[in-house]
Amino acid sequence: MSATPHHLLHPSGWKAAKGYANGVLAEGRMVFLGGHIGWNAQQQFESDDFVGQVRQALENVLAVLAEAGGGPEHLVRLTWYITDKRDYLDRLQEVGEVYRSVMGRNFPAMAMVQVADLIEDRAKVEIEATAVLPPET
Template identity: 60%
Template sequence: MPVSPQVLQPSGWPAPKGYANGMAADGLIVVTGGVIGWDTAGRLADGFVAQVRQALENIVAILAEAGAKPEHLVRLTWYVVDMEEYLANLKALGQVYRDVFGAHYPAMALVQVVRLVEKAARVEIEATAVVPR
C-alpha cells in the first residue's frame, strides 16, 4: 500500500475534473460526521458558497485534531439541498475548495437531498482521511 493517499485512475479512462475516481491509502483512518457551515457559535454562514467554505474549514479543524491535513483526504461526500445552486456556483466553489484544501482532489460523491437536519443549512459534507503511520 502507498505511504500517502494514491489516486486510482484506470488506464484509458478520461481524467475526472475536481475529484478522483478512487483512492488507496494505508494508515490512521479519520472520519467526520456530516459537517455543515456553521461557526463555533453555531451560526450558519450566509449563502451557499459561504456555507461550503465554512464547512470545509470545519473539516480542516476536525482533521487537525487527529494530526491530519487536507492532503490526507481520501473521500468526501457532499449533500446539497439544491443541485442547481451547486451547479450555478461551480467557479466560486472551485476557488473556495482550493483556498481551503489546496489542489488535492479525493474521491467524491455529490447527492441532492430533500433537506438537512438544520433547516437553514444548504450543504453538509462527510470526510474520510488516512494519515500515514
C-alpha cells in the same frame, strides 16, 4: 506530519477526473469525520449563501481533522449532501475557487448527492469525510 502515502486510482483509457479522484488507495491510520455544515464553531450560521456555507463546511472539516494531526492532504473521501443542485451547478466556478482556497490542490474521491433537506433548516450543504494519516512510528 507528512502526507499520507496514497495512490490515486484512474483506470487506463478513462477521461481525466477534474476536481476529484475516481478512487484512492491509502495505508495508515483512518479518521472518520461526521457531516459538517456551514455554521461556525458556536453552531451559528454567518451566511445563507451556498458558496459561503461551502467554505465554512470545508473549514469545519479541516478543523476537526486537525485534532487528529491531519490536513487536507490526508483526505481520501468527501461526500457532499446539497439541497439544491442547480445552485451548485450555476456557481461551480465559485465553488471550485472556494474549494481550492481552503483545500489546496487536494482532490480525494468524492460523491455529491442532492437531498430534500438537511436537519438544520438554514443548512444548504453537509460534508462528511474520511482521511488516512501516516502510520505512527
